[in-house]
Amino acid sequence: MRCAARLSFARSTKQPPFDGCVGTAYGYTILGAFHGKSNGVDMDLGIRGRSAIVCASSQGLGKGCALALAEAGVALVINGRNPELLEQTAQEIRKAWSVPVTPVLADVSTAEGQAALLKACPTPDILVNNNAGPPVRNFRELDRQAILTGVTMNMVTPIELIQKVIDSMVNRGFGRIVNITSYSVKMPIVGLDLSSGARAGLTAFMAGICRTVADKNVTINNLLPGSFDTQRLRGNLSLAAKRNQVSDAEAAARSMATIPAKRFGNPAEFGQTCAFLCSVHAGFMTGQNVLLDGGAYPGAF
Numbered sequence: 001m002r003c004a005a006r007l008s009f010a011r012s013t014k015q016p017p018f019d020g021c022v023g024t025a026y027g028y029t030i031l032g033a034f035h036g037k038s039n040g041v042d043m044d045l046g047i048r049g050r051s052a053i054v055c056a057s058s059q060g061l062g063k064g065c066a067l068a069l070a071e072a073g074v075a076l077v078i079n080g081r082n083p084e085l086l087e088q089t090a091q092e093i094r095k096a097w098s099v100p101v102t103p104v105l106a107d108v109s110t111a112e113g114q115a116a117l118l119k120a121c122p123t124p125d126i127l128v129n130n131n132a133g134p135p136v137r138n139f140r141e142l143d144r145q146a147i148l149t150g151v152t153m154n155m156v157t158p159i160e161l162i163q164k165v166i167d168s169m170v171n172r173g174f175g176r177i178v179n180i181t182s183y184s185v186k187m188p189i190v191g192l193d194l195s196s197g198a199r200a201g202l203t204a205f206m207a208g209i210c211r212t213v214a215d216k217n218v219t220i221n222n223l224l225p226g227s228f229d230t231q232r233l234r235g236n237l238s239l240a241a242k243r244n245q246v247s248d249a250e251a252a253a254r255s256m257a258t259i260p261a262k263r264f265g266n267p268a269e270f271g272q273t274c275a276f277l278c279s280v281h282a283g284f285m286t287g288q289n290v291l292l293d294g295g296a297y298p299g300a301f
Ligand SMILES: NC(=O)c1ccc[n+]([C@@H]2O[C@H](COP(=O)([O-])OP(=O)(O)OC[C@H]3O[C@@H](n4cnc5c(N)ncnc54)[C@H](OP(=O)(O)O)[C@@H]3O)[C@@H](O)[C@H]2O)c1
Pocket: 055, 056, 057, 058, 059, 060, 061, 062, 079, 080, 081, 082, 083, 085, 106, 107, 108, 109, 130, 131, 132, 133, 134, 180, 181, 182, 183, 195, 225, 226, 227, 228, 229, 230, 231, 232, 233
């Protein structure tokens, strides 16, 4: 797995493909050299033939995880609420990696949505928890319902899904659970306090539980994205652009300038890290918070 990136400010209207670090947005291009496909020396992740539920995976980081697991030979349940986008992603993954892909159209935050995911794959070997995050908001503007909704999306929902799959993983002696959280768990982001709080709650909740199943080869880890080039990031940058009365491209350039890597992350490289955490090689690694942020978090530890 290699990834390097450079920026070109040539105008482009193409959507970013997810089979490499090449993406376009805001009128500039993020070019990279991420090699997602085999060059003959790829690591065997040892999970070919396993099954996974990847929540909220019709685009963005969830899709990056689904693609990387498919590359490793894992049969997938993918999920989203937009039927066209979900079906398009299912077809794309099947075409790229020839693995079974079952799209489940459902809101993962609801009991019905979770039941539909579990019906499609009652005993997954791998669970990737993901969901939308709360909107950027001054915390003074959050009413009780908004707070409860945020906590439900980013803390309660992953806990409920883990409750439903963990015992069958323990019984089979293999399980990998990855929670997509955020680097805001370690470093506050203005206006995303609800997201930070709910995800920190999930992290603390799982810290004890992961130690109770580690001896059964079941691991629970958290992946903490910094700024990744997805629809969510673009939406947040557009809001920042309006607030600061600059173009979207200028808002993106300013944001990238604050990241030591001087670029946004790509969902494909996020997915490869997720697939490694789900691999046979990561069985001794549990309860960890893995930052993927291009160096944005400034601490030594
Ligand atoms: N991108 C970043 O830089 C970044 C940084 C830190 C944290 N995060 C967090 O990482 C997570 C993923 O972000 P992203 O950037 O990949 O977002 P994204 O590009 O907006 O993609 C979100 C995906 O989740 C699906 N989804 C949303 N709500 C859902 C629901 N209730 N049930 C089922 N599927 C749902 C969406 O499809 P539908 O809308 O069709 O359902 C879509 O496939 C979010 O929680 C975000 O806050 C992202």
